[in-house]
Amino acid sequence: KAGVTQTPRYLIKTRGQQVTLSCSPxxxxxxxxxxxxxxxxxxxxxxxxFSETQRNKGNFPGRFSGRQFSNSRSEMxxxxxxxxxxxxxxxxxxxxxxxxxxYFGPGTRLTVL
Amino acid sequence: EDKVVQSPLSLVVHxxxxxxxxCSYEVTNFRSLLWYKQEKKAPTFLFMLxxxxxxxxxxxxxxxxxKKELFSILxxxxxxxxxxxxxxxxxxxxxxxxxxxxGTKLTVNP
Numbered sequence: 001k002a003g004v005t006q007t008p009r010y011l012i013k014t015r016g017q018q019v020t021l022s023c024s025p026x027x028x029x030x031x032x033x034x035x036x037x038x039x040x041x042x043x044x045x046x047x048x049x050f051s052e053t054q055r056n057k058g059n060f061p062g063r064f065s066g067r068q069f070s071n072s073r074s075e076m077x078x079x080x081x082x083x084x085x086x087x088x089x090x091x092x093x094x095x096x097x098x099x100x101x102x103y104f105g106p107g108t109r110l111t112v113l
Numbered sequence: 114e115d116k117v118v119q120s121p122l123s124l125v126v127h128x129x130x131x132x133x134x135x136c137s138y139e140v141t142n143f144r145s146l147l148w149y150k151q152e153k154k155a156p157t158f159l160f161m162l163x164x165x166x167x168x169x170x171x172x173x174x175x176x177x178x179x180k181k182e183l184f185s186i187l188x189x190x191x192x193x194x195x196x197x198x199x200x201x202x203x204x205x206x207x208x209x210x211x212x213x214x215x216g217t218k219l220t221v222n223p
Contacts (some may be wrong), residue, residue, distance in 0.1 A: 004155070033211070038119040042215035043156075043201065056210050088154070097209055101147070101161055 002027065004093050004105035012111045018079040021108045025072050025093030031055075032074040033102060034066060037088040046089075049074055050097055078110075086112045115140040117204050119214035127222050130192050134200050134217045137184040142207030146178055146185050149201040151216070156201055161185070192221045 005024045007074040013019050025032050033056075034046040045058040049068035072093075078085055088109050092102035117138045118218040126132055138146060145163045149156035162178035162185060165200045169176050173192075178185045189196055206212070 011167075035213075043203075043213035045210050045212070048210070056208060058210065090155070101158055102211065103158060105153040 004091060004103055006089075006105040006108050008108060009106065010109045010111075012113065013081050014113050015081055015083060017081050019081060019110060021076045021089055021092070021110075022092075023074045023076070023091035023093075023105060025074070025091075026103055027038065028071050029093035029095050029103075031094045031097055031100070032068055032072065033092045033094075034074070034076050035090045035092065035101055037090055037107070038086075043090070044065050046076065048097075055097065081112045085109060115204070115208075115212045117202055117208075117212050117214035119200075119202050119217050121217060122215065123218040123220070125220045125222065126192055128193055130221075131188065131190045132192060132219060134187040134189075134202075134219070135184060136186070136214055138202075138204035138212075139183060140204045140206030140212060143180065144205045144207065144209070147184075147203045147205070147211065148185070148187050149200055149203065150173055151199040152197075159200075170184030189219075194221050194223055197221045216220055
């Protein structure tokens with residue numbers, strides 16, 4: 001079974017731009033969660049989608065948004081990028097809700113200049 | 114606010130040593146505690162603990178949960194250089210969100 005895949009793996013953007021990251025979960029998994037990882041803050045929860053509906057949201061500004069498609073693939077969008085958005089963005093999938101074990105993708109490394 | 118604290122933040126040992134990593138948590142309506150190993154990018158799942166006092170074991174790694182004192186430990190015996198990684202602990206409460214600690218960076222020197 002293929003694991004969680006994320007694209008692109010690396011991104012470089014400038015302040016003020018917007019970016020869209022993609023995550024394909026493990027086949028059969030319906031829940032996708034997104035996390036931001038920085039050296040100072042560690043892994044922080046962004047949001048979770050299950051069956052195309054956002055179930056949970058972390059404490060991030062409205063510039064961070066996401067969606068999930070009928071095939072469970074998910075996208076995350078960050079608008080009006082700031083330097084502080086530079087981070088590793090990880091997505092994790094699970095079979096059901098986030099109560100099930102989450103399996104992580106390799107992440108997208110975003111650098112904002 | 115839900116929080117997870119891991120200690121130590123970093124640890125350097127020699128091959129063959131035994132290490133204990135600590136994780137304390139405060140989450141509302143606790144459901145489970147998870148341990149992950151992160152080497153390069155993707156954290157990989159190690160253990161999920163839901164009951165107190167029941168040790169979970171996988172090879173040289175083991176973990177146990179104390180729901181009364183709100184902590185968990187991860188033990189690694191006979192460490193190898195391949196155990197070098199960041200070990201992440203996460204707690205899940207009633208909201209079902211995973212709250213992560215900042216991790217323990219383990220370095221095993223030959």
